[in-house]
Amino acid sequence: MSMVNVDIEASMLVRVQRENFSVDAEIDRVRAQSKRIGGIATFLGTARDRSKGRDVSGISFEHYEGMAQKTLREIRERALKDFDIIEVLILHRYGEIDIGENIVLIVVGAEHRADAFQACRWCIDELKQITPIWKREQTPQGEEWVEEHP
């Protein structure tokens, strides 16, 4: 594989995009990275219709273009370095998202399940802590930026 192809493939493994995604296609993208993968753990975050005791009719995400991608690349690189895993994919959507739709996906491929689960959990927790992405919820009381999420 040429360097250009490697770069394109790496860029597909960390994305911030408006459009929806196929979980199957993204799992296959990770699966295709290595025949040594024996377990794949995923976390899929979806838009729920209830938040802090209020109905939510829709949500939207704003991100800091450039810094959000950079942060996600750093999370992927740290996960690959700190855990005994083979590949990581991190994907987050922005813009308007309907209730029930996909928001965020983490896919981790490893030789063994324990490492895959552990790294997947770490990636989504880290993403939520340090990635410059902001959520706005539409509720019967109006629209509101969500600042905290326990």
Add this chain to the structure above:
Amino acid sequence: MTLHVKLFGMLKSLVGDQTDVTVALTDGNQVRDLIVLFQAQYPKIGELLLNKKVIVSINHEIAHPETTISSTDEIAFLPPFAGGSGQLRST
């Protein structure tokens, strides 16, 4: 020097839904000077900066009060992230 500070999330609503504000700084100014300037011109944002509810990034990196600002820097104010605990990390 004139710089545009990018605003995100709820910060935009504090300045009439603008996505950035323009500020005038002098050479050698640090992030702490920028915060003082906002306290004077945009007190609500200044208070959030002072309380570290909002953090400052320069060229996509988290900045510190003593970080020096140059004319080509991309500055942004980042309110608490969507999934954060509200305790933003500064390192």
